Structure formats: C-alpha cells, structure tokens
Amino acid sequence: MVPKYFAGKNNKIIDKNIEAIMSGYSSGKNLANIQIDIKSNNYTRTDLLLSGADSISLGAIAGGCNYVCGYPMSPSTSILVKMASYSKKFDIIVEQVEDEIGVINMAIGAWYAGARALVTTSGGGFALMSEGISLCGMIESPLVLHLAQRPGPATGLPTRTEQGDLNLVLYAGHGEFPRIILAPGTLEEGFTLTQKAFNLSDKYQVPVFILTDQFFVDTVYNTPVFSMTDLKVEKYIVATEKNYKRFLITKNGVSPRGIPGNGLGNVCADSDEHDEGGYITENMDLRVKMVDKRHKKFEAINADIIPPKMIGNNNYKTLILCWGSTFNIVNEALEDIGDKNIALIHFSWIFPLHDSIHEYLLKASNVIIIENNSSAQFSQLIKLSTGYSIKNKILKYNGLPFSVEEIKNEIQKFL
Amino acid sequence: MDNIFDFKDKIDIAWCPGCGDFPIRKTLLSALKELKLIKEKTVLVSGIGQAAKMPQYINTSFFNGLHGRGLPPATAIKACNPDLTVIAVGGDGDMYGEGGNHFLHTARRNPDITLFVHDNMVYGLTKGQAAPTSRPEMKTPVQVFGVFEKPLNPIALAISLDISFVARVFCGDIEQTKDIMKKAILHKGFALVDIFQNCVSFNKINTFKWFKDKVYYLPDDYDPSDRASAFKKSLEEEPFPLGVIYKNDHLITFEDNLSTYKNDKSALYKRNVSFKKIEEEIKAFI
Numbered sequence A: 001m002v003p004k005y006f007a008g009k010n011n012k013i014i015d016k017n018i019e020a021i022m023s024g025y026s027s028g029k030n031l032a033n034i035q036i037d038i039k040s041n042n043y044t045r046t047d048l049l050l051s052g053a054d055s056i057s058l059g060a061i062a063g064g065c066n067y068v069c070g071y072p073m074s075p076s077t078s079i080l081v082k083m084a085s086y087s088k089k090f091d092i093i094v095e096q097v098e099d100e101i102g103v104i105n106m107a108i109g110a111w112y113a114g115a116r117a118l119v120t121t122s123g124g125g126f127a128l129m130s131e132g133i134s135l136c137g138m139i140e141s142p143l144v145l146h147l148a149q150r151p152g153p154a155t156g157l158p159t160r161t162e163q164g165d166l167n168l169v170l171y172a173g174h175g176e177f178p179r180i181i182l183a184p185g186t187l188e189e190g191f192t193l194t195q196k197a198f199n200l201s202d203k204y205q206v207p208v209f210i211l212t213d214q215f216f217v218d219t220v221y222n223t224p225v226f227s228m229t230d231l232k233v234e235k236y237i238v239a240t241e242k243n244y245k246r247f248l249i250t251k252n253g254v255s256p257r258g259i260p261g262n263g264l265g266n267v268c269a270d271s272d273e274h275d276e277g278g279y280i281t282e283n284m285d286l287r288v289k290m291v292d293k294r295h296k297k298f299e300a301i302n303a304d305i306i307p308p309k310m311i312g313n314n315n316y317k318t319l320i321l322c323w324g325s326t327f328n329i330v331n332e333a334l335e336d337i338g339d340k341n342i343a344l345i346h347f348s349w350i351f352p353l354h355d356s357i358h359e360y361l362l363k364a365s366n367v368i369i370i371e372n373n374s375s376a377q378f379s380q381l382i383k384l385s386t387g388y389s390i391k392n393k394i395l396k397y398n399g400l401p402f403s404v405e406e407i408k409n410e411i412q413k414f415l
Numbered sequence B: 001m002d003n004i005f006d007f008k009d010k011i012d013i014a015w016c017p018g019c020g021d022f023p024i025r026k027t028l029l030s031a032l033k034e035l036k037l038i039k040e041k042t043v044l045v046s047g048i049g050q051a052a053k054m055p056q057y058i059n060t061s062f063f064n065g066l067h068g069r070g071l072p073p074a075t076a077i078k079a080c081n082p083d084l085t086v087i088a089v090g091g092d093g094d095m096y097g098e099g100g101n102h103f104l105h106t107a108r109r110n111p112d113i114t115l116f117v118h119d120n121m122v123y124g125l126t127k128g129q130a131a132p133t134s135r136p137e138m139k140t141p142v143q144v145f146g147v148f149e150k151p152l153n154p155i156a157l158a159i160s161l162d163i164s165f166v167a168r169v170f171c172g173d174i175e176q177t178k179d180i181m182k183k184a185i186l187h188k189g190f191a192l193v194d195i196f197q198n199c200v201s202f203n204k205i206n207t208f209k210w211f212k213d214k215v216y217y218l219p220d221d222y223d224p225s226d227r228a229s230a231f232k233k234s235l236e237e238e239p240f241p242l243g244v245i246y247k248n249d250h251l252i253t254f255e256d257n258l259s260t261y262k263n264d265k266s267a268l269y270k271r272n273v274s275f276k277k278i279e280e281e282i283k284a285f286i
Helices: A011-031 A042-046 A052-062 A077-086 A100-112 A123-127 A130-139 A166-171 A187-204 A214-218 A284-302 A324-337 A357-363 A377-386 A404-414 B021-034 B051-057 B071-080 B092-098 B100-109 B154-160 B174-186 B208-213 B227-234 B275-283
Strands: A048-051 A067-070 A093-096 A117-121 A143-149 A180-182 A207-213 A220-223 A237-240 A257-263 A268-270 A309-311 A318-323 A342-347 A349-351 A366-371 A392-395 B042-046 B061-064 B085-091 B114-119 B165-170 B191-196 B215-217 B240-247
Touching: A048 A052, A052 A077, A052 A187, A052 A207, A052 A214, A052 B275, A067 A077, A067 A100, A067 B071, A077 A093, A077 A117, A077 A214, A093 B071, A100 A117, A100 A123, A100 A130, A100 A143, A100 B071, A100 B100, A123 A143, A123 A166, A130 A143, A130 A207, A130 A268, A143 A187, A143 A214, A166 A180, A166 A207, A166 A377, A180 A187, A187 A207, A187 A220, A187 A284, A207 A214, A207 A324, A214 A324, A309 A324, A318 A324, A318 A357, A318 A377, A324 A342, A324 A366, A324 A404, A349 A377, A357 A377, A366 A377, A366 A404, A392 A404, B021 B051, B021 B114, B021 B174, B042 B051, B042 B071, B051 B061, B051 B085, B051 B114, B061 B071, B071 B085, B071 B100, B085 B092, B092 B100, B092 B114, B114 B174, B154 B165, B154 B191, B154 B227, B154 B240, B165 B174, B174 B191, B174 B240, B208 B215, B227 B240
Parallel strands: A067 A093, A067 A117, A117 A143, A143 A207, A180 A207, A237 A257, A268 B061, A318 A342, A318 A366, A366 A392, B042 B061, B042 B085, B085 B114, B114 B191, B165 B191, B215 B240
Antiparallel strands: A048 A220, A180 A349, A309 A342, B165 B240
C-alpha cells in the first residue's frame, strides 16, 4: 500500500512513512490491552453498512432534493461531499458558496424558483445564517437545513461532538415565525426524517432543521436496508392564475405556493411586511393578520408531529428521556440494566413538541434526562412547553459522545 | 401603447420627488417593453435600499430579499430555471458594501443575469451616510470629519474580475441608458451596469448637474474587448467615461457549466427523481 501511494517518491520517503505507520501501530497496541473477539454473523450480510452522513444524503435524494449549497465546515462537510458525488447521477446542482450568508440566501432563491434545496452546515456557519432563516419566516419559504453540531462557543472543538445547538436552531432569526426541528436517533431515522423534511417544508412553507452532530454523521454501522415503499416526493407547487396572490390568507395559514414561470401570475416575495400579493404594506391591521396567518401554521403542523418512541413497560416508575444521536447508546445501556421499572422515550421530532410528553412525565415517579450538553437544553424546552422541571440530568460536554458504561453508571446513581 | 410591465392603476412610490430612481424606472420599463420580454418569465431580484424597492414598482415576479443579498438568490433562480430572465437591482451600498463578497463571487460564477446598480454615492434609505462609492471629504452625520476612505471603483473592480459585460450610464440620459440596459439584458453572462444617479435629499455634492458635467461618452470606435485598455479607461475620473467599457464574449455561464443541463434543458421543478435509481444507490451500501 505505502509504496503504491508514494509511487514516484524516493525510498527514504517510503521508508519514513512505513516507520511512522509501525510506530502508530505499536503506540496504539500499548495504549490499552484490548481483546477484540468478533464472530461473523450471517444476518448482517444483507444489511447496509453506512454512516450518518450517508443516511442523511440518501434521505435528501429520496426527498427530491435537487439543489445543495454549503460552505465547508466540520462536521457537516461530509454531506456536501456525498451530495456532490450524487450530483451527476441525480441531476443535483451542488454549489460551494463564498460564505454561509450566501449559502442560505441562494438556497431560499432556489426554493423560490421551484427547486428543493438543502443547506448543510455546523453551528458557527449557521450563526451567520440567522437573518436568512428569518427571511424564510417572512416570505414563507421552505428550506431544509442540516446542522451537524460540534462543541462551541466560537471555533470550539471542531472535530468533536455535542448537542449544544438546540437553543440556537430553536431561537435563531429575529421576529416570530414557525419552524420544525428534527433530530434523528438512528441511521434509519436519518434517512426517513430527511426524506420527510422536504415534504414537510414544502407543505407548510417553513424551515425544517435536521439537527445531528459529529457523532451521528461520522458513525458507521450496519442497519437493515432502507425501504422506499411508503415514501413519496410530495410536491405542493401550483400553477399560478392571472391574479395570483402568493400570501393569500387561508384557513390554516398555508397559501398555495406558485413559482415564477409556471402560470400567468406574478410571484412576489418581499422581506418587508406585505399584503396578500407580496407588496409592501404599513397597514397595521394587515400586519396583525399576516402575523396571525404565519403563526396559524403551527396548528396545521401539529397534525403531522411524529410522537416520541417509547421503549419499555407501560407501568414504569423511572422514565429516561433522550433526543437525537444518543438513542442507540442509551437504549443499549437500558437493555443491559434490564430493569422493568425503567422506560425510555426518545425524541427525534424535537419541535414543536408532541403533546404526549405531558402524560409520559406525569406517570413517572422518577424522570432522568440524558443530553450531550452542559445546560440540558431539551429539558429547558420541555419545561417551557409543559411547566415540568426535570431535576435528574445526565450531561456530558467534554467533546465526546456517551459510552454505554457511563450511562449505566450514571443512571444507577438516580435509582 | 400600454406597457405590460407597468401597472394599470396608479401605484404609490416611496421615493423622494426628483429622485434619480424615477428616470431609471421609466427607462427600465421602456427597455423591458422594447425587448418584448415575456412578463411571466421575468424576475426582478433585489436586496434592501431605495434602489432595491424597484421590483415593487414593476409589474412582474420579484424576490425582494435581504440587504446585500440580492445576487445569491438571483444566481439560484436562474440556475433552477434557465428559461427565466433574471435582473438584479440594488444600490451602491447594497451591492458593493453589504453584498461585496457576493459581488466578487457572482463575477466568478458568471450566471446569465443582469445587475443594475444605482450609484448615487450615498446611503439614501438610512438618510445620508457614506457609501462605498462616496467621494473623499464628503461630510455626513456619521462621517463628521469627511470621508477619508478611498472610494470603491466598481468598474475597475468588475474588469479585474473579468465580469463579462461592464457598463456605466447616467440616469439623466434616458436613450443611452435604455440602449445599454437592453444590451446588458441580452448579453449572455453576468452583466453589470453601474448607473450614476442623483440623490436629491442626501447628496448635495454629487447632484444631477455634477454628474452631467463630470461624464463623457466613449467614442463609437472604442473597443470594449481589450481588457487592459478597458482597465485603463476604468481608472479615469472626473470626467468618468460612460458606455460599455468592457465585454468578454468568451466566458461560459454558470448554468452552462452545470452537468444538470447537459442532457436535459428543462427547469428543475419539472423533473422527478427516479426511486429505482435511489434504491440502487441504497443497495450499494450492502
């Protein structure tokens, strides 16, 4: 391998590289005395072997994604790279933009013209996109935004993991407008939720976030083949009539979405407050109507919320909560503990929160939340939505994901 | 004869009486009409500023987004549906200040869109602060000691970036401006027209008369294809040359570079993804 990679270089360079490899190998070997005993398992032969980034990318294609833009930033770049590798086969426009502000404005322009655009970024990059998210809110533009979290603030730990940007995506953008936040817990959810994100975004004309992290996007494991059977690319674009009004006030707040060049009407999108036709207004009654219209979409979205996944006995005493990428770790820890009094609920639909959370919390005598951050951001959101304060928290924020052993030990302390 | 790009009813226009934006609007309306553009396939894109209000006052589809951010959506709109005629409009602050980075990189992409920059050397919407193109020593409520930063030279910058069509006009010359606007829209590739414009409320130095006195038209035999001499021309100030200063017809556009349109010219919204192909791609991970 080494001589092949360095073909054309002299022997000294090749020898030095072999020496470096051997040195690394022996350092690793001496680091810990680990015995790995893996037996071959036939059932995995028909499984997929892929990363979180692969699952998100496949989900995006299955959601009809045909425009991707981004600015390289760890750990989100792998999706940009994967989508670029699919660009020819699936006719996807993939563009590396000059900065993240350009990225989000370009993606919104793409949706305006009828594309299904994906943005992929990390916390620092997304911070630059705040005004763009607010633009989505005002012009009611769909947008699917994947954010792979890494520890902050600022440059933080660029190649490590954390669930520290929930509050960022929850509150980013000035003004008030609806949004949806999804956080897949498994590779299968990475695929299905990303696919769904495009349909949801198009249906409700709101930004939809896919919130992952370095641990999720970079982890590779086997999983059963993703099924396409129940999936559909749902398109909500209408051909416009002559007097088309882009922001027509409707019962559920969602206006039929036209695009330029498809029909006879003008499609007018304006970042200023506007009337139903998209023209600037200072009329205060109309302003109230438009705010109410945008807010109304929350009610419509409620019907589509995927409830959290519950694992365990219904008569639980202890309830463990977690969200996003921690699912497999926490689930395995609970399987190991094997206590019938403990149940797990995992959230991959983060916002708006599903109503069932009230009932789950009230039934428990002991509630423990597990989050890969320092301030238990999801528990804050739960408190805001339900008034319920979760006291027992297992938090980790040194840049690493949880280990199963760690979770087991920490849970025992609260039992 | 009626102009389909104008409104039948009188519209409320939020520019000061005497603003240079009025003749620019009138000229743009005539240019659109004379080019016989299809209204349903024309999109105006802008950021924020007095100039960026233009799309509101033209009867067509528009995307009036964020301050400084007109060019990224304009590029994407053209890339997602190349059948559309996409015209971006903004002021000197919008396009050369807040949106400066997008200006540089849109030049590199060379999308087939047109950019009209209303250059009045001042911030109008925010009431009279310095613009990137403000002349030295201009005093404003913020630049109280007078502007000491060097003014940005958009024409020289554009030529250095090899923008495929670079022109400058003066809004007071309706016919010449219209002619260049039409050429810019017809040009295949990124076209910049920097439009000298007076701001009656906040720029008492660079007035209509000042511009009129400080410009001259390039002679008929001027060759805009010679980049080095165009660059030299672009450095001339007071008087400033007007006309098509630089043109490069040999650049490939952003859309034509995209593999998406190599075998299929249809707009993205008309296409459907093949689930069979996705299934194959999923199985590649077994």
